[in-house]
Amino acid sequence: MAGVLLVLMVAGCGRGQQQEGQLTGSVQIDGSSTVYPLTEAVAEEFMKQYPGVRVTVGISGTGGGFSKFVRKETDINDASRPIRPVEDSLARQNGVEYIELPVAYDGIAVVVNPQNDWVECLTVEELRRIWEPNSTITRWNQVRSSFPNRPLNLYGAGTDSGTYDYFTAAIVGEEHASRSDFTASEDDNVLVQGISGDPNALGFIPLAYYEENMDKLKAVAIDDGNPDNGEGCIHPSPETVNNGTYQPLARPIFIYVNAERANDPAVEAFIEFYLQHAAKLAPEVGYVPLTAEAYELALERFRNRVTGSIFGGEGSQVGVRVVDLLRLERQSTEGTAE
Structure with missing residues (x-):
């Protein structure tokens, strides 16, 4: 629902600036109400460790969040489905490269x-x-x-x-x-x-x-x-x-990161923290963690700044396992490098 915001505020200003060794800045997030509880939990824990960063988490739905994200109004979009073709096209038109990262199952x-x-x-x-x-x-x-x-x-x-x-x-x-x-x-x-x-x-x-x-x-x-x-x-x-028995209504959930903003120290630290702590925090807010391998592959994808969607920008796909898609992507990348 547009306009509903959780503003998690602590001391600090600027956009990812280092001051006397203390990380400061801000991270702007919007999107899915489904992913919101997990992102909120991560943000709260993150700011305990980095009190100089302000993280703002909004709820406007996956589609509403993507509308803001492709206009460069946010750094990260919470999404309860993969990016759709029309959203991918708008991102390209607006010069927005994105890094797609699965964070849990729901x-x-x-x-x-x-x-x-x-x-x-x-x-x-x-x-x-x-x-x-x-x-x-x-x-x-x-x-x-x-x-x-x-x-x-x-x-x-x-x-x-x-x-x-x-x-x-x-x-x-x-x-x-x-x-x-x-x-x-x-x-x-x-x-x-x-x-x-x-x-x-x-x-x-x-x-x-x-x-x-x-x-x-x-x-x-x-x-x-x-x-x-x-x-x-x-x-x-x-x-x-x-265990995969609840079908077809089990699905991965995601965060999408603006690739340019990923180089901001505050945004980069937040994403690293998210992928390293999601497995612990997901069950606490009612979600199912990915496998350890999936989180490792997602973190590798982020650190290598791999842009685009492992789903081909085609939106929702039923019955797929994100770890399999991440494995295939890495194998393809390694094969190309050789």
Whole structure:
């Protein structure tokens, strides 16, 4: 949601200046509400170590954040999906080179009101029929005949959200394609409030926000029909995201760094700190850490200032493992160097 800012302030001024051995400066961040809790946690720990740096973290959704990022208004963009082709094109037009860095895994939880006693599991096909463009499903018994004849009120991430993009890609089969008659917000706390107050609600939110609000929401298990991902209905949890059984709604989350700003001492120190501490901080705020190898490869990617997207700038991709893409990129780089 644009304009919502966490301003983490301490003494210090300037943009990455060294004064008497003390790192000073500022780091401007915006973007995904999904990635926000992790970036906020990293920023708080970072400023304990570097009290001369001011880190500002905003929430305007992945898409809204990219709009600012490609205009050079921010140093870093939090993103809950890879950069899309139109955003990549705008970055190129504006002379913005970016470094894409995965920082954790997240799941998207499908949730209902705790008063809902009729649904425990939904299939991907049922979710597709509910959410696809021009869907005519407006009552629970249209989803499954055994469900009650009650209104079906839908809640989900706004269209500027990377959570919306990934959910539509995974469930409907096309990023940014869905019915439009649902309560939407880029602020996940607004969705939590809406669903927790509506007995007929069905919505989707980042797993971290469900974990924070388990007393207000009920998670629905998902059956993707693929026995390779686990048999039957799989509940969202850090464990099922980590072991790959919660599909197709598990995804990596990212930060994007302006390559020019990456050479600023304050920004550079913040990114190094982020990648070195994300594995510890991610579980504390409800996310699943990447493997140690993935963090090492991401740090190597940053230190080598490798620009562009390991996803080819094509936006959300379902079912891929970032460590595999990072390995392939390094192998390709090493092969070229030889």
